[in-house]
Amino acid sequence: MSPDDVEIHELLKGKDIASIAKYMKSKHCKNVFIMAGAGISTSAGIPDFRSPKTGLYSNLAKLNLPFPEAVFEINFFRKNPVPFYTLAHELAPGKFRPTLTHSFIRLLSEKGLLHTHFTQNIDTLERRAGVPDEDIIEAHGSFATQRCIDCGEPYDGDEIKRKIKGKEIPYCNVCQGLVKPDIVFYGEGLPDEFHLAAPSLKNADLLFVMGTSLTVHPFAGLTRLVPRRCPRVLVNLELAGDIGSRTNDVTILRECDIAVRELARELGWEEDLDKLWEETANSVETESTEDPSASAAVEEEEEEHPVHHNEIERLSKTLESALNLTRPDSKAGDSPVEQPPALDEQSTSSPKSEKESDTKEPEDKAPETEEK
Structure with a gap:
């Protein structure tokens, strides 16, 4: 192990949110990547399709x-x-209102730490939370843009x-x-942006995997592209993929909103997080x-x-x-x-x-x- 590898391992020895916060404050953490799934939108109030109270x-x-x-x-x-x-x-x-987790992703961007946010979701809640478009890769597309399926002309x-x-x-x-x-x-291929952005994971200093079971490919394969020294942090209600198999992996088995609030508190960002989330109150x-x-x-x-x-x-x-x-x-x-x-x-x-x-x-x- 190099001296840097030893130091990173020591910072993460606790394998908990406090350890992650210490690592994020260190000189080693400059490029944070996120892989997100449905779990980050759970608290947004998206309707249960089976409920008789929805027209659907x-x-x-x-x-x-x-x-x-x-x-x-x-x-x-x-x-x-x-x-x-x-x-x-x-x-x-x-x-639907963006969740606290969406606002945390924006906060990472404002702190200059967010490199790329990969999401499986099509709900555009990251955008509505204020995460810059250039930081978002929507692996399965989204409602954000639209076009003609014949001539490709964009639609307002x-x-x-x-x-x-x-x-x-x-x-x-x-x-x-x-x-x-x-x-x-x-019957359609994934967006070109997804394939173009995937190699950038080799530059990751920290990877958050949030609210996803890592069963949908090729999205799930992104976890393998970060360097072995890069900590991979799973925030989910249950284990997913191979997270936990590497020395610096950390698993936080709890709801995303609860976990990001605890992390923000450890980082001294809780007030900033609440302000950003409050901004989303009138977006519904x-x-x-x-x-x-x-x-x-x-x-x-x-x-x-x-x-x-x-x-x-x-x-x-x-x-x-x-x-x-x-x-x-x-x-x-x-x-x-x-x-x-x-x-x-x-x-x-x-x-x-x-x-x-x-x-x-x-x-x-x-x-x-x-x-x-």
């Missing part, structure tokens, strides 16, 4: 999907964009918000093709996602057609997995759910396996070599 609940089983994943299949979207935009109406950016962000809110389908102003947010659908639209009439209608229909509820349950599980979203009462790093059965016999040949679906594109693989 009463619509899911009426979307005529040949199989649940079809809502995120690019070929199906070309034929029928209505299911996706029904979902988009319920998940439209602006309805304010206009698509109006369309989604009004439950209208947006069409290209140039060629009249369908417009889609830049979310990675099955007042429109409620609850639909009392839908709740009553669903309850009545369930009495007459119990199968309706079962279809909703299967669809909901698939959508939650595909979107990398967790329910407020679920574990922050829950693994993707098991693929539900087809809704009818005609759909049995279409669904992908769980592994294929998580991968998005078979050719999108993380580099095989581990940084030494």
Whole structure:
């Protein structure tokens, strides 16, 4: 071991939040990277798809999907964009407040420590918390930008918000093709930005892995690209990936918001963190996602057609997995759910396996070599 390696190991000997804070204050920590999943958005209030209080609940089983994943299949979207935009109406950016963890990520940026934030989430809550766009890599795309699926012409962000809110389908102003947010659908490759940014992990001095079970590839493979001397800190409700197998790995098994507050306190940043989070208080639209009439209608229909509820349950599980979203009462790093059965016999040949679906594109693989 070099003298620097010995010093880093000594700083992290406690394997706890206090040790991480000491390391972050040291001369060794200049470039912090983050890998984030659904767990950092758990406390944002994203609706439970199964709740009768959301309008989506009463619509899911009426979307005529040949199989649940079809809502995120690019070929199906070309034929029928209505299911996706029904979902988009319920998940439209602006309805949910960024979490304390999102504000902590911004704080890292303001302190000059954040190099790159890799996220699996499509909710854009990092952006709305004030994290600079240039620091964010959205591995599965997001609602932040949109374009025509035929000619590639960008589409105005304010206009698509109006369309989604009004439950209208947006069409290209140039060629009249369908417009889609830049979310990675099955059948599409991951963004070029992801592949271009991945090699920069060789410069990492600290890697936070937050709210993810590390089961979705190629995203999960990023943990192998940091140098072996680089501490990898897992903040999650359960162990994930190979974090813990290296000498300088630290595992913090608790909710993300609780962990970042403790870390901010150890760093002397708690007041700064609270100020940044308070700034997000007015970022939420007042429109409620609850639909009392839908709740009553669903309850009545369930009495007459119990199968309706079962279809909703299967669809909901698939959508939650595909979107990398967790329910407020679920574990922050829950693994993707098991693929539900087809809704009818005609759909049995279409669904992908769980592994294929998580991968998005078979050719999108993380580099095989581990940084030494």
